[in-house]
Amino acid sequence: MNAIQIKNVTKRYKNVAALHDVSFSFESGKIYGFLGRNGAGKSTLINIIANRIFADSGEILIDDLPAKENIKVHEKIFCMSEADLYDAGLKVKDLFKWINRFYDSFDLDKAFEIAGKFNLDTNKKFKALSKGYQSIFKLTVALSLMVPYVIFDEPVLGLDANHRELFYDLLLKDFQHNERTIIIATHLIEEVANIIEEVVLIDQGKVLLQDHVSTLMEMGYSIYGPAKEVDAYCADKNIIGYDELGNLKIAYVLGEKTPLPKNSNLSASAMNLQKLFVKLTEKGGI
Numbered sequence: 001m002n003a004i005q006i007k008n009v010t011k012r013y014k015n016v017a018a019l020h021d022v023s024f025s026f027e028s029g030k031i032y033g034f035l036g037r038n039g040a041g042k043s044t045l046i047n048i049i050a051n052r053i054f055a056d057s058g059e060i061l062i063d064d065l066p067a068k069e070n071i072k073v074h075e076k077i078f079c080m081s082e083a084d085l086y087d088a089g090l091k092v093k094d095l096f097k098w099i100n101r102f103y104d105s106f107d108l109d110k111a112f113e114i115a116g117k118f119n120l121d122t123n124k125k126f127k128a129l130s131k132g133y134q135s136i137f138k139l140t141v142a143l144s145l146m147v148p149y150v151i152f153d154e155p156v157l158g159l160d161a162n163h164r165e166l167f168y169d170l171l172l173k174d175f176q177h178n179e180r181t182i183i184i185a186t187h188l189i190e191e192v193a194n195i196i197e198e199v200v201l202i203d204q205g206k207v208l209l210q211d212h213v214s215t216l217m218e219m220g221y222s223i224y225g226p227a228k229e230v231d232a233y234c235a236d237k238n239i240i241g242y243d244e245l246g247n248l249k250i251a252y253v254l255g256e257k258t259p260l261p262k263n264s265n266l267s268a269s270a271m272n273l274q275k276l277f278v279k280l281t282e283k284g285g286i
């Protein structure tokens with residue numbers, strides 16, 4: 001099976017259960033959003049998949065091969081994370097060349113091309129780059145490695161809005177030409193909502209849900225209009241939250257949409273994914 005299969009993975013740090021008997025799969029050829037609140041266990045699982053730390057029990061299979069200390073598996077996967085794995089004293093262009101020697105699947109020309117798009121100065125030493133540009137360097141490397149599985153752990157940390165848009169754009173273009181498995185762990189849910197196909201939501205070390213974005217969007221909807229009309233419409237509905245601006249109100253509703261009253265000033269739109277997750281991961285859930 002072409003997939004990352006996570007089987008009964010448990011990991012404890014002293015008295016903290018970071019992952020508790022977690023089982024699910026990242027299937028081949030999809031873009032995943034790997035979501036969860038602070039401390040949910042995302043980085044722990046990513047680090048286990050990337051062989052940086054080991055699970056207490058359970059196993060990870062990548063294309064049916066055990067991932068633990070397996071060189072054949074290492075060649076299939078790349079994980080971009082906050083950890084600095086690079087010699088910070090080297091210039092960006094020399095780091096590219098160094099990576100090119102280590103990874104057969106690294107596309108050096110593509111790395112320089114992407115660096116150019118971000119205006120990343122390849123003559124600068126890594127340690128002299130700003131925080132944002134250090135992230136840009138790492139995602140440039142990730143986008144230039146033609147491996148079948150790429151994991152991004154908070155890829156846009158420190159990036160300005162223009163650079164975040166550019167990253168999402170490059171990621172989608174890359175995916176169109178080269179369908180592979182992309183996993184994005186992020187807190188910027190609305191920013192990735194249009195990119196990701198499937199969501200894995202982890203909460204307190206357990207998988208809370210895994211579903212298609214389109215299915216999740218169908219779980220509910222939002223209603224916008226004058227506060228009084230919104231309140232009347234929502235009286236018998238399952239509301240997960242409100243936003244208000246003066247006399248106007250927006251309500252986030254779970255459940256199937258009922259027709260809007262005739263001649264009303266209300267309008268309905270698709271579910272806001274972020275609101276849905278906030279509610280799902282609130283104490284006690286829905």
Ligand SMILES: Nc1ncnc2c1ncn2[C@@H]1O[C@H](COP(=O)(O)OP(=O)(O)OP(=O)(O)O)[C@@H](O)[C@H]1O
Nearest residue numbers: 013016017018036037038039040041042043044045
């Ligand atoms: N090295 C460590 N030592 C002790 N506890 C740790 C260690 N790393 C993680 N933890 C704990 O394990 C749990 C899961 O942490 P993890 O970093 O995997 O969460 P996360 O979902 O990536 O969070 P965030 O979104 O805040 O980065 C947390 O309770 C965290 O405090």
